[in-house]
Amino acid sequence: MFVSPAYAQTAGFAGSLGALEQFLPLVLIFVVFYFLLIRPQQKRMKQHKEMLGQLRRGDRVVTAGGIIGTVNKLVNDTEVSVEIAEGVRVRVVRSTITEVVSKTEPVAGAADVEKPAEK
Secondary structure, three states: OOOOOOOOOOOOOOHHHHHHHHHHHHHHHHHHHHHHHHHHHHHHHHHHHHHHHOOOOEEEEEOOOOOOOEEEEEEOEEEEEEEOOEEEEEEEHHHHHHEEEOOOOOOOOOOHHHHOOOO
16 A cells, blocks of 8 residues: 555667666776886886896995895805805895995906906
């Protein structure tokens, strides 16, 4: 008596455009996340990997634990020997080096040395 029957209303234009309208906000959110979060993080990772690849003996570095030291020896692809005090050397994982404070100049090779002028 008091309840009236409910009739379904037809959607006017609910074709493929309706599905596109539903997924458009999700696509826009993903695009924003990509440009604001994912892409800058990938760029930082690439720069960090490049920095680690250019490490050489004598560079002053900072580890993830905050220890400042001088690279004494590149043990292998994953480990570096760092001198943190006079005579105190520790081996650290190369990926834990967060920053290179100062770089050393490469050693002058035979091609870099100027030859005296011939007479």
